[in-house]
Amino acid sequence: MILYPEIECADRQQLHELQSKRLAETVKRVYENVPFYRNKFKEKGIEPGDIKSVDQLKDLPFTTKADLRDNYPFGLFTVPQTDVVRIHASSGTTGKPTVVGYTRNDIEIWAEVVARGLTMAGVNKDDTIQISYGYGAFTGGLGLHYGAEKVGATVIPSSTGNTKKQIQFMTDFNATVLACTPSYAAYLGENLLQAGLSPKETKLRIGVFGAEPWTNEMRLQIEKLLNIKAYDIYGLSEIIGPGVSMECECHCGNHVCEDHFIPEIIDPETLEVLPYGELGELVFTTITKEAMPLIRYRTRDLTRLYPEKCACGRTLVRMEKCLSRSDDMLIIRGVNVFPSQVEAVLMEMVETSPHYQIIVGRENNLDTLEIRVEINEHFWSDSIRELENIRRRIDHNITSVLGISAVIKLVEPHSIERSEGKAKRVIDNRNL
Numbered sequence: 001m002i003l004y005p006e007i008e009c010a011d012r013q014q015l016h017e018l019q020s021k022r023l024a025e026t027v028k029r030v031y032e033n034v035p036f037y038r039n040k041f042k043e044k045g046i047e048p049g050d051i052k053s054v055d056q057l058k059d060l061p062f063t064t065k066a067d068l069r070d071n072y073p074f075g076l077f078t079v080p081q082t083d084v085v086r087i088h089a090s091s092g093t094t095g096k097p098t099v100v101g102y103t104r105n106d107i108e109i110w111a112e113v114v115a116r117g118l119t120m121a122g123v124n125k126d127d128t129i130q131i132s133y134g135y136g137a138f139t140g141g142l143g144l145h146y147g148a149e150k151v152g153a154t155v156i157p158s159s160t161g162n163t164k165k166q167i168q169f170m171t172d173f174n175a176t177v178l179a180c181t182p183s184y185a186a187y188l189g190e191n192l193l194q195a196g197l198s199p200k201e202t203k204l205r206i207g208v209f210g211a212e213p214w215t216n217e218m219r220l221q222i223e224k225l226l227n228i229k230a231y232d233i234y235g236l237s238e239i240i241g242p243g244v245s246m247e248c249e250c251h252c253g254n255h256v257c258e259d260h261f262i263p264e265i266i267d268p269e270t271l272e273v274l275p276y277g278e279l280g281e282l283v284f285t286t287i288t289k290e291a292m293p294l295i296r297y298r299t300r301d302l303t304r305l306y307p308e309k310c311a312c313g314r315t316l317v318r319m320e321k322c323l324s325r326s327d328d329m330l331i332i333r334g335v336n337v338f339p340s341q342v343e344a345v346l347m348e349m350v351e352t353s354p355h356y357q358i359i360v361g362r363e364n365n366l367d368t369l370e371i372r373v374e375i376n377e378h379f380w381s382d383s384i385r386e387l388e389n390i391r392r393r394i395d396h397n398i399t400s401v402l403g404i405s406a407v408i409k410l411v412e413p414h415s416i417e418r419s420e421g422k423a424k425r426v427i428d429n430r431n432l
Contacts, residue, residue, distance in 0.1 A: 003119040004112075007259050008314045012307070015315070019054040019262055022287035027051045027060070030293055033078035036071055037061075037295060054262060057285060058273050062296045065098060068238065073099045079291050089137045090237045097137070100237050101291035107146065109288055110240050113257045114147020117246030120255060120312075121206055121231040123177055125152030128203075130170055132180035132188075133211065135159045139241030140211055144179045147243060153177070160184070163191050170202055177206045182214035182222060182230075183423035186354040189225025190414070199227035208233050210242055212422045213323050213340050217347025221354050232321050238297055239284050245319055250311050253318030260288045263319060264296070265305050268326045276307050281326050282319065300325045330360060330426065332367045335404045339425045342371060345397045351379040351390050355416045360428045367430065369406040371398065377413035 028048040030037040089097040133140030210233040235242035245254035265280040323340035
C-alpha cells in the first residue's frame with residue numbers, strides 16, 4: 001500500500017516544481033525571521049528573491065550542529081513562542097543540547113511522514129505496535145507514536161527499560177510490530193530465548209529499527225531472533241525526528257520524503273555537491289517546517305542517493321542505509337576505521353553475538369586497538385583450543401577488512417553491557 005501516491009509516485013518534474021516553490025518560501029522565511037541566516041545570506045550576497053529554483057540550493061550556506069548550539073536555545077526559531085507547541089532536544093557532549101521546536105502544523109507533518117514510512121513497511125490499522133524507543137526529549141518515542149496513530153494502529157507506548165515488562169507486553173498484548181533501536185531489538189530477542197519463549201510464540205511480524213547504524217548482517221540476526229521482517233527508519237531531531245526516510249518492502253534503500261526534506265550528497269572535505277550514486281555526507285534542507293526550518297544541514301551521515309524509480313512504484317529518491325558517520329570515523333595508526341566494518345565481519349560469523357566493543361588507546365605514542373567480542377552461548381566452551389580457533393578466525397577477518405591488526409578478546413555471553421537506547425560501541429581513551 002502507498003499512503004500518498006500523488007506525492008510518493010509523483011513525476012520528477014512535478015516534484016522539482018513543488019520543491020522549488022517551497023524552497024523559495026523557506027529562504028524568505030528564515031531571512032526575515034532568523035538573524036543567523038540573514039547574516040549568512042548577506043555574506044554570500046543573497047537576497048530572498050534570488051532563490052527561485054531548487055537548482056540554486058548549492059548557492060546557499062550550510063548549517064552545522066555547532067550553529068544550533070551557538071544559537072541555543074531558540075535563536076533559529078522563526079515563530080514566536082506562542083506558536084510553538086512542542087520542544088524536543090538531543091543530548092550534547094558540550095553541555096548544551098540541540099533544541100528543536102514544532103508548531104502544530106509541524107507536528108502534523110511529522111505524523112504524516114512517519115505514517116508513510118510505517119505503511120512502506122507494511123504496517124496497517126490492524127497492527128499493534130510496541131514502541132520501545134525512549135519517550136521524552138528524545139524524538140524517537142513520540143515520533144513513532146503519532147505516526148502509528150495516524151496509520152490507525154493500536155499503540156503500546158512501552159518506552160525503554162524493564163525488559164521483562166517489555167516481553168510481557170509483547171506477548172500479552174499480541175504486539176505485531178516492534179519499534180526500537182536495532183541493538184535493543186537483539187537484546188529483546190536474547191531475553192525471549194532466556195525466558196524459554198520461541199519467537200514463533202509471539203505475534204510479531206515487523207520490526208522498525210533506527211537511531212543507530214546497523215548492518216545488513218545484523219538485520220539477518222535480528223530477523224532470526226524475533227522471527228520478523230526488519231525495516232530501517234531514518235531521521236534526526238534537527239530535521240524533524242524519525243520519518244525523514246524509510247525502507248519499503250524492496251529493501252533497496254530508504255525513500256526520502258522529498259516534498260518536505262531535500263537531500264544532497266557532498267564531499268565532506270571540499271563541500272562540493274556529488275552526483276547520484278557517489279558516497280558522501282548527507283545534507284538536508286527542510287522546506288515545510290515552520291518553527292525551525294534548516295538550510296543545508298550537514299548530518300555527518302555517509303550514504304549515497306539513487307533517483308531511479310523503485311520496484312514498489314515510488315519515485316522518491318532513495319538513500320542507501322547509513323552505516324557510518326564522517327565524525328564517527330576512527331583514525332588508527334593512519335588508517336580510517338568505521339565501527340560498521342567491524343560489525344559486518346562479526347555478524348558474518350555464527351560464533352559471535354551482535355554485541356561487541358571497540359576500545360582505542362595509546363601506548364608509547366602509538367595507537368592501540370582492542371575489539372571485545374561476545375561469543376554466542378552455543379559456542380562458548382571450556383576448550384581453550386576451540387576458543388583460540390575462533391579468535392584466530394576473527395583476527396584474520398578483521399585484519400583483512402581493516403588493513404590493520406587488532407587485539408581480539410573473546411568474552412562470555414551476556415557480559416557486554418546492554419543498552420536500552422543507542423549502543424555504545426566505541427570507547428576511545430586517547431584523549432585526542
